[in-house]
Amino acid sequence: MTIKDLTNLLQGKELYVEEPDRTIESGYAGDLLSFVMGRAPSGCAWFTVMTNINICAVAVLADIAVIVVCEGCEVDENVIAKARQQGINIISTELDIFGAIKKIDAG
Template sequence: MTPIEFAKKHGLEVASEGEGNIRDISGIYCCDLLSMVMGRAKEDNALITIMGNVNTVAVGVLADVSCVILCEGIRLDDACLQKAKDQEVCVLYSQASNFDTALKLAKELGLCS
């Protein structure tokens, strides 16, 4: 499932499409401590977080995640959003909690029932 497919199916807002139509989500990494994300997130994971700043975009690039999903209504400011677009990072906005968003995605990926 691509990030854009997940967003459409579950009502997430696409803030930056990036490569969201061409990359598949292979797994999920939930964390708000960006130094941990850098060392532990795997390529093509969806990064689920509430950390909505330019460092999150940079870590998304470094970790080569398929998308960054900001939860709890958190949004990037205009400069951060432009950086995400420039770097072709797919950024989605969810009103739900990290847990609820991750659970929906885990079910879609067949990681749980």
């Protein structure tokens, strides 16, 4: 599944997507950044409700393919600016984390 496919499936909004055709290799859900750093596999879609600027650093350093901000949580312009500057793909969806993952599982 590509980032574009995922965005469509989740009826998501592209906050910044540099690589719409990048393949998502796996997924990880969580909000505790050290857990995400330590356990999210590289190339994954990361489902979270965290929206502070540190999500960008985590995504870059852990090689996360796309951040999926769930529950329609508002993402500040400075976070999107940082994503743009660092080439991080970030989308948002109104679905909660469980709902988003269920949707992927159902295809």
